[in-house]
Amino acid sequence: MAGPGLHLAHRRRERPVSITYLEAIRAAQHKALTDDPSVFIYGQDISTFGGAFKATKNLSRDFPGRVIDSPISEDAMVGLAVGAAIEGMRPIVEMQFADFSSIALNQVINQAATMFWRTGTACPITLRLPSGGTPGSGPFHSQSMEAIYSHYPGIIVLTPATVGDAYSMLLEAIRLDDPVIFCEHKFLYYHLKEETLPTESLPIGKARIARPGKHATVVTYSAMVHEALRAASELSADGWEIEVVDLRSVKPIDTDTILGSVARTGRLLCVGEAFPWGGVTAEIISRVTSEGFHLLDAAPVRLNSKDTPIPYHPNLWSAHRPTARVIGEALRKMLKF
């Protein structure tokens, strides 16, 4: 297991073609399967079919016997991964949608997450959760479940917002000796493209300044980073310089980077796509106000989804989650004080 900082040691430059967020996830799995014989992947329709989103396309061809179709049994999928991890394997479990991981919750929070603390045996499993809303997906194919998993001890929860992070954080996740919930955002799967895969990256646990600024800080993660960036460039037309912090990892949270940003700007807006009660935005505001109370010049503000299930119809869906427009409005209002 690589320690902090070491995690990118052996990466070579990948071929420079345009690569999507989804392809980065596939590439990371390819590399993990290549580098480490203890890695295998378990999930529904992931073998010859290549997964509902094609995140494992061709992997079963390139790594025969190591990419295995599971029955529709999320509880057993995670239980099996835990058992394999006990014996030194590094399983990746693909949930077909994050939403179906509700079935596996018990194995995650009570079996995997308690293993190391209770028994001293490491439990290196990575659960890939295709997360977040897309138009028309409705209440059960759109959820963001990071708040649920982050609440429980013994789990690392990652929310990559970029192609590079999708790649490097997944690779690092697989190498970590702990259970990792890898929330990959479906809205970014095909939209987001970069020229190359990274050869270096921030380690897990560090947030990233996605855009520097000085008038206000937006702390966000996953797909909302891009809504925030859009809002920030819109506001820049009026001379506002908005700093956008991409959390990358929501457990642990890089409180220092956030406090550093708020120290510069004095204003904090937290944006998340998840439901409004609790969750990442509450945790961030709670930390900043507890640890950096004097840094704030104005009340912190938060934006989440509406407090209803995620609607199926695109009309409703776009009003349910925060967007660049809503973020921009919130920022303008906040900057008045």
Place this chain on the structure above:
Amino acid sequence: MAGPGLHLAHRRRERPVSITYLEAIRAAQHKALTDDPSVFIYGQDISTFGGAFKATKNLSRDFPGRVIDSPISEDAMVGLAVGAAIEGMRPIVEMQFADFSSIALNQVINQAATMFWRTGTACPITLRLPSGGTPGSGPFHSQSMEAIYSHYPGIIVLTPATVGDAYSMLLEAIRLDDPVIFCEHKFLYYHLKEETLPTESLPIGKARIARPGKHATVVTYSAMVHEALRAASELSADGWEIEVVDLRSVKPIDTDTILGSVARTGRLLCVGEAFPWGGVTAEIISRVTSEGFHLLDAAPVRLNSKDTPIPYHPNLWSAHRPTARVIGEALRKMLKF
């Protein structure tokens, strides 16, 4: 269904004997079964045996056929309750321990909680979750799961801290047309006693000033109310007047009462027994700082359990959760600024 304020309309005074928190829960179920033929109870070992904690003792005798033993099938228990609720019943489901509701999570958050919003059909189910830590109970018989359920839309989450609330809030919960998670604290089951059952009570959704004060506000709920009260009376020896707010309901949260208290005291400590990431304490601090930023004279502080599974050994357990001593220390430190 009773609207707000009406909920205690038909209560008569109960016989004035000493009654425990657990007995209050039993009495509420007795009354609900008496008053409303659509109420039934479903759970493991709850019929002739009267439940693992005896919360349903004699109820199957008094209400034959309406208190039913279930197989060890938490998912189906809740699914069945939802189906019965669709048809106009008002099921109560007893989980043997809150911790085992992890198995039922899907039926709670995706089936019950989405029913009304998706279909317009009400889903009046009450899930009783024997919650919280007691010495020697360990990682899987001690959990406080309110943060998990509160995060999802469409659910009401109650955390009674007193004998009276255990009674009146459970009665009101059963009458509500929505899914209610009723977190009853096992540590209070036998410890907590009152002379009589209440004939009146605050409605669900309203917090209670458990102890008035002026130097600092402690916002807390469930068993931690009593730790906070102990800390408050200890500090009163030094002239500190600590206000303790008992949330009673953690979703919804009575933000107005909290803001009112913080407006009086200028200082906020939030205390919860649950795990530290997210949860009630983060939500409270986030609300107070967003909506009442100018009310605070000092940084808000929060206390939760340690970020590990809940230890079995009492030595470790008492250090894992907040106690009157730790709350007192936190208050003294906060009052220095």
Place this chain on the structure above:
Amino acid sequence: MPPTAPAAPSTAFPLRERFLDAYRWMLLSRRLEEKITSLYHAGKIVGGVYLGKGQEAFSAALGMTLVQGTDVFAPLIRDMAGRLAFGEALLDPARTYLGSALGPMRGRDGNIHRGRPSQGMPAMISHLGAMVSVVCGMLMARRFQGRTGAVGATCVGDGATSTGAFHEAVNVAAVEKLPLVVAVANNQFAYSTPTASQYACEDLASRAEGYGIKGYSIDGTDLEACLRTFDEAIRSARDGGGPQLVVGKLLRLTGHGAHDDGSYVPDTLKHQPFGRDCLDLARLRIIDEAWASPLELEAWENEVIESVQTAVATAQKDPTPDPYGEKWQALASTWLIEGGSAQ
């Protein structure tokens, strides 16, 4: 819309009437789904489209044999035929697929997730297996309320039998001896996953014994077998015989969804007897038995196409959901809904 069969006058099984009735529901379902598919490919449908092609006999026979108003029917993703046969208005699917604000889900949920729970048809959640226990509860309620003689039926696929939810619920039904009919449409695949990766027994009906319930194993493409078996199973459940597990062997004659070409389905399966198209088989049988004339068959076809077009045309003129009018209220207890800054 096709008429319902007249009530059977004798105790003898009215095969011809039932068969013709079922055929017309199957036809309606097929044509409606064809229309939806072409709308999907034209970009007019929001969300996923999952089709019942190849499963209409099994589904229609079940839906038709249940009594709307008394019984419960919890359909799954390939039960257009069963839904219509049970009594779902044609406008319900049309409106839901077309994103109308006037459908039963009002744009909040879509397509296969539609239902009218208070009218005996729960609206499925996506999590497979999760509806079985809900039907158990609806039957428990009837028992509490003294509403006797009702049956509850639900459909699942081969894949859903692997879920813990399915197991827990079937077992609960067995323990409570509920009048539950579980119809397993074994269409040989769960998405791309063949049955060999889903279970290891010969026949899923062999699970019945382990629950202490009655099991049936039939050719799901054979409409007569479907009609007779569901008739027996539903009657048995209604008469206190407890849960019934009916497994129909058939083949999904379409991709998993309209987005999927199903190219992984091997030709060998398509040439198996259970790989035939139940609608074709039923039409041939009707012709063979001379239960209807070619003219009648053509008239039904036209009738069905017309009702599909009418429903779709109506739904297309409907308003779409209005996000500004939406109040975002997930609770019936409106006074307990929080507004505020968090959202």
Place this chain on the structure above:
Amino acid sequence: MPPTAPAAPSTAFPLRERFLDAYRWMLLSRRLEEKITSLYHAGKIVGGVYLGKGQEAFSAALGMTLVQGTDVFAPLIRDMAGRLAFGEALLDPARTYLGSALGPMRGRDGNIHRGRPSQGMPAMISHLGAMVSVVCGMLMARRFQGRTGAVGATCVGDGATSTGAFHEAVNVAAVEKLPLVVAVANNQFAYSTPTASQYACEDLASRAEGYGIKGYSIDGTDLEACLRTFDEAIRSARDGGGPQLVVGKLLRLTGHGAHDDGSYVPDTLKHQPFGRDCLDLARLRIIDEAWASPLELEAWENEVIESVQTAVATAQKDPTPDPYGEKWQALASTWLIEGGSAQ
């Protein structure tokens, strides 16, 4: 501690040796649990006490037939006999029950939740049914790693068969044809709930067919039957025969836990053949067959009592967990642990 049986020299089943070995493990388990019970009633035990009384033959036969170091054994709450027979050191239960900091769980978890996962014995979580899939994974790992010939066994009760987790895992094992042995100790009750409220089939072994696996139904109080059946089932699993479901009929001869008097267990059950005490039966059989002399039997008794006393005495002198030294680290990746104000 009782010696292990010498390796069987021939292919013939070495009944006498196995029987005597098993008897001594059963005896050790019984005496240890009696000691723990009296310590419990004296207030010396932290947390719950769940006992294997009446189930020792079934449990010991399984644990004994597995090979520590190669095989996996995931015991449940009534498997003291099986644990010891598999190779758990007597000090492990003694230390765990007495809250020693030196036990395998270091005070973090207790009693029946102890285990040493990295040595082939997972530490059960409380959620029933949840360990079966973990054993599947441990076996999958062996397959990946080319460690052939290993078997994984796990125990559940009649109640745990109602869990979705049990179903999903047994089905996964069947699909993957894993060398899994699932031992169901059907002790007629799940806490207070009789089997009639738990399942509706005649015999839980009838579930095997529905999974496509081998099933066995035995008298769990008959040590010889237990030994022979587990021998066969484990051999069959080891030889590639896939999962094996062994159901033992027996009676819990104790309350659910030491806190429960089990007064709801009807006398009629206690007088059934499966209500007899397997330890008594085994002793009578030994005497009957003259497999050991009364003197030997007495010597074993004394030996067992002494080893129990030694273990308990050692554990009682152990330090208890130190909350001040505890670092509260739930992650192996220590650099990712958050400190800070939230706690």
